[in-house]
Amino acid sequence: MxxxxxxxxxxxxxxxxxxxxxxxxxxxxxSAPTRFYVLAEVPRSTAAARSAEAGRGPTLGVGPITLPGYLERANIVTRRGEELDVADYDRWGEPLSDSV
The missing domain is CATH 1.20.5 (Single alpha-helices involved in coiled-coils or other helix-helix interfaces)
Incomplete structure (x- = not known):
């Protein structure tokens, strides 16, 4: 009882x-694992490489490059029109301004 x-x-x-x-x-x-990304140089085509080695053809320089303020963060940001999407688990391996 x-x-x-x-x-x-x-x-x-x-x-x-x-x-x-x-x-x-x-x-x-x-939580989901964080993934890190870096920018890599695009390999030249064989014709462009030969032209550069031979000293033929015009050379083009670009700079200085400035990035919008919303890109100055560790998270990867994508833009669709007026909308920004900040990735939760995708990050840059180094400051983006150092990679460009």
Missing amino acids: TTPARRCRARGCSLVLLIGLALSAGCTWR
Whole structure:
């Protein structure tokens, strides 16, 4: 035969156990892995390489390059029209301004 005090104690223990399980389940949650990217130089075509080696053809220089302020962050930002999308787990391996 159970008394009201025992029932209350059993409910309290059950509640503590349930809260403990919920908290431990929250601690095991893993987020998606962060991926890092860098810009790489595009290899020249063979014809362009031969032309550059022979000293023929025009040479074109571009610079200085300035980036919009919204790109000066570690996260990769893409733009579609007026909308910016900041990636949660995709990041630049180095400051983008150093890569361009």
